[in-house]
Amino acid sequence: MEPSNIPFKQPQPAPHQTTGILGWIKINFFSSWFNSLITIVLAYTIFVLADFFIQWAFINAVWFGESAKACPNSNGACWAFVTDRWPLFVYGLYPKELYWRVNIVYVLAAITIISFLYSYGRWTRYFRITMVIFFPLLAYIFLLGDSFDLEYVAPENFGGLLLTLVIASISILGSIPLGIILALGRTSELTVISKVCTYFIEFWRGVPHIVVIVMFVALLPIFIPDGSKIDVVVRAFIAFAAFNSAYMAEVFRGGLQSIPIGQFEASRAIGMSYWKMMGYIILPQAIRNSIPAMMNTCIGIFKETTIVMLIGFSDLLGIIQISLESSDWVGPPHIFSSAYTFAAICYFIFTYGMSKYSSRLENRSNIEQY
Amino acid sequence: MFTDFFYVMNNLISFWRQGSVRSLTYQWGFVVLIILTIIWVYNTASTNMARLGLKTGFDFLTDEAGFPISPALIDYSAKSSYADAMIVTLLNTITLSAIAIVLATILGFFIAMAKLSPNLLLRKLGSSYVEVFRNVPLLLQLFFWYFAALKMLPGKRSSINMFDVAFLNIEGFFVPLPILEGGTNLILWAFFIAVLISTIIWVWAKRRQNNTGQPFPSLTIGVILVTVLPLSVAWLLDFPISWDIPKFGRFNFQGGTVLEPEFTAMLFGLTLYNAAFVGEIIRAGIQSVDKGQREASGSIGFTTMQTYSQIIVPQALRFIIPPVTNQYLNLAKSTALASAIGYADFFWAIDGAITPQTGQVMELQAITLCGYLGISLFIATLMAIYNRFTKIPER
Numbered sequence: 001m002e003p004s005n006i007p008f009k010q011p012q013p014a015p016h017q018t019t020g021i022l023g024w025i026k027i028n029f030f031s032s033w034f035n036s037l038i039t040i041v042l043a044y045t046i047f048v049l050a051d052f053f054i055q056w057a058f059i060n061a062v063w064f065g066e067s068a069k070a071c072p073n074s075n076g077a078c079w080a081f082v083t084d085r086w087p088l089f090v091y092g093l094y095p096k097e098l099y100w101r102v103n104i105v106y107v108l109a110a111i112t113i114i115s116f117l118y119s120y121g122r123w124t125r126y127f128r129i130t131m132v133i134f135f136p137l138l139a140y141i142f143l144l145g146d147s148f149d150l151e152y153v154a155p156e157n158f159g160g161l162l163l164t165l166v167i168a169s170i171s172i173l174g175s176i177p178l179g180i181i182l183a184l185g186r187t188s189e190l191t192v193i194s195k196v197c198t199y200f201i202e203f204w205r206g207v208p209h210i211v212v213i214v215m216f217v218a219l220l221p222i223f224i225p226d227g228s229k230i231d232v233v234v235r236a237f238i239a240f241a242a243f244n245s246a247y248m249a250e251v252f253r254g255g256l257q258s259i260p261i262g263q264f265e266a267s268r269a270i271g272m273s274y275w276k277m278m279g280y281i282i283l284p285q286a287i288r289n290s291i292p293a294m295m296n297t298c299i300g301i302f303k304e305t306t307i308v309m310l311i312g313f314s315d316l317l318g319i320i321q322i323s324l325e326s327s328d329w330v331g332p333p334h335i336f337s338s339a340y341t342f343a344a345i346c347y348f349i350f351t352y353g354m355s356k357y358s359s360r361l362e363n364r365s366n367i368e369q370y
Numbered sequence: 371m372f373t374d375f376f377y378v379m380n381n382l383i384s385f386w387r388q389g390s391v392r393s394l395t396y397q398w399g400f401v402v403l404i405i406l407t408i409i410w411v412y413n414t415a416s417t418n419m420a421r422l423g424l425k426t427g428f429d430f431l432t433d434e435a436g437f438p439i440s441p442a443l444i445d446y447s448a449k450s451s452y453a454d455a456m457i458v459t460l461l462n463t464i465t466l467s468a469i470a471i472v473l474a475t476i477l478g479f480f481i482a483m484a485k486l487s488p489n490l491l492l493r494k495l496g497s498s499y500v501e502v503f504r505n506v507p508l509l510l511q512l513f514f515w516y517f518a519a520l521k522m523l524p525g526k527r528s529s530i531n532m533f534d535v536a537f538l539n540i541e542g543f544f545v546p547l548p549i550l551e552g553g554t555n556l557i558l559w560a561f562f563i564a565v566l567i568s569t570i571i572w573v574w575a576k577r578r579q580n581n582t583g584q585p586f587p588s589l590t591i592g593v594i595l596v597t598v599l600p601l602s603v604a605w606l607l608d609f610p611i612s613w614d615i616p617k618f619g620r621f622n623f624q625g626g627t628v629l630e631p632e633f634t635a636m637l638f639g640l641t642l643y644n645a646a647f648v649g650e651i652i653r654a655g656i657q658s659v660d661k662g663q664r665e666a667s668g669s670i671g672f673t674t675m676q677t678y679s680q681i682i683v684p685q686a687l688r689f690i691i692p693p694v695t696n697q698y699l700n701l702a703k704s705t706a707l708a709s710a711i712g713y714a715d716f717f718w719a720i721d722g723a724i725t726p727q728t729g730q731v732m733e734l735q736a737i738t739l740c741g742y743l744g745i746s747l748f749i750a751t752l753m754a755i756y757n758r759f760t761k762i763p764e765r
Contacts, residue, residue: 028488029491035488038489042491043491046491190396191397192397192400196404203743206743207703207738207743208704208717209703210707210709211717211738211742214721214735215739218725218731219735221418223411223414223415224414225414225417299505303507303508306509306510307509307707309509310509310707310709310710317507317509317510324517333517333521333522334518336517336521337519340510340514340517340518343510344506344510347506347507347510348502351504352501355501
């Protein structure tokens with residue numbers, strides 16, 4: 001029998017309730033009476049909140065002023081506080097006539113970040129590597145000075161966003177190599193080394209960061225000959241590197257464990273030594289696998305930098321807190337809420353950017369493009 | 371002569387090439403290196419301490435502390451010893467972490483539900499909550515609650531009145547305090563007996579279901595037992611619990627108890643911050659269960675409740691528990707930030723009060739580390755025990 005003789009049913013269009021903009025609205029907002037109720041209640045709440053926020057942040061806000069007297073009414077934000085202290089928030093106590101050096105570093109940092117966001121053909125890779133190697137060097141030269149006829153600026157004068165970024169990048173860059181070494185040690189077959197690394201990692205992961213920082217600042221001079229000559233800033237950096245490397249080590253251990261055992265066995269079988277196996281076969285794959293988790297740790301490190309204000313540094317949050325308590329701006333709590341909103345937006349821009357970058361890396365199907 | 375030399379060298383090389391010999395050498399070398407480092411650090415430390423004239427020893431623990439601690443769960447006065455001060459503040463830390471963990475888990479559960487809801491608005495609301503609270507530093511959030519939000523509350527005379535039993539104002543949250551009269555012990559006993567009986571029923575039901583496949587509503591019966599038994603005992607005893615409700619007197623509130631703004635701010639900050647993480651973990655856990663599982667349980671006639679309680683949750687829990695444990699540990703550790711807003715926690719007592727008074731940095735740091743490591747270890751052990759229950763027995 002010829003199949004064409006069977007009376008086929010013609011394909012029907014999908015029921016119109018499930019397609020088009022109306023279908024989409026029905027599925028997402030009004031799929032049941034309960035959902036409709038939620039939609040209506042939420043829409044009203046969001047409208048009220050958005051209205052309040054716009055009134056607070058834009059319409060009733062005070063944008064310019066020199067002291068707390070400029071913001072008498074509590075129904076509007078006090079952005080005058082931010083605009084008045086802006087240079088302090090961005091540059092800290094860096095000498096005013098040397099702001100251009102910080103600006104150069106900011107521009108270089110922006111170029112480095114952008115070079116990682118977009119791909120531009122075969123030069124991409126070389127440019128990224130160049131920036132990764134030279135940016136820290138240039139940043140060091142420009143920020144600290146003391147060479148190439150640049151005036152020396154002590155690290156105590158760093159502050160605000162500058163200090164936050166410096167601490168975050170040093171902790172991140174320092175903890176990655178230390179973390180790899182610790183992770184290799186922990187997964188090592190040599191029992192003693194693996195045990196020592198395990199205890200080291202678990203110890204740092206078990207104690208609060210603020211305790212570690214206070215401990216390093218107070219105790220490092222006792223444990224090292226001439227330790228009191230080590231700058232407080234450097235002590236804080238060492239503390240940050242110590243516990244963050246423990247967190248990084250766990251990230252890399254996850255990456256190492258994701259490598260199938262066949263990779264180890266195959267490289268052993270073709271006669272590679274331990275270091276060649278790790279360097280050429282295992283680590284490149286393991287590091288690539290652990291990049292998303294690493295980005296999460298980096299976000300954590302960035303947020304953790306705020307605790308340096310508790311040992312008297314003026315990072316972004318610290319300098320905002322100091323300014324809030326200064327004689328010009330000490331005042332009603334609504335100035336505090338505006339200042340914290342500003343700080344939250346600053347931190348949010350960086351952390352949210354990092355998390356978006358990491359999810360982009362995760363979603364990218366072609367792993368070679370990392 | 372030369373042949374002898376080569377013979378010896380060859381033997382040495384092949385001796386060295388044995389894996390066990392090399393690994394032993396490396397490990398012993400490492401041990402020696404560590405011991406040398408410890409000796410060196412110890413020596414420098416003792417020279418430095420002698421030079422700086424630091425006192426050592428733990429004798430100071432019995433000295434009079436001389437500072438008040440505001441929320442004190444056990445008897446404490448300024449005349450108590452340093453050791454007492456540490457215990458009181460350690461209890462504060464533990465209480466704060468425990469309450470925050472419970473609240474963050476409950477809120478996190480609701481966030482996960484919101485993010486899994488079919489309603490787009492609710493989903494977006496859930497994810498914006500997560501993004502905002504997860505991406506802003508905890509310390510900043512604590513500052514916000516303490517210095518901005520709680521300071522906007524009205525003064526004592528115009529406090530926010532909640533049904534005439536609780537009052538919220540700038541000096542804290544005044545809540546009723548239960549007063550236990552005679553016979554409360556009996557109610558507690560009834561509660562424990564109910565818990566015991568339900569556990570026995572649960573074990574029996576589980577064994578019967580494993581053997582015969584017959585289900586038994588042990589959870590429902592357990593909940594009924596645990597609520598009804600203590601309540602009926604309380605009814606028989608004419609409800610021996612009364613509430614001490616705060617009342618505004620001439621100048622101040624009388625009766626009840628007060629949650630200080632420091633505690634409230636810590637609780638708000640810790641709960642809201644960690645709930646974002648817990649919510650993401652729970653959502654990921656539920657989504658990690660394969661879609662086919664849900665479809666299969668639907669096709670054999672399970673109701674939604676049964677699908678969740680019998681199929682999805684047991685599998686999701688195995689995924690959820692390790693990261694959630696990590697989050698609980700983070701929460702417990704971050705209570706140390708309480709010293710920034712002046713809540714009397716363990717680290718506040720040691721770093722802010724005892725260290726300046728005694729100057730014995732080394733011993734105090736050691737005690738701090740031990741205290742926090744102890745808390746971390748305790749939580750990790752509890753979660754490991756719980757994890758053993760949820761794990762699928764491997765055959």
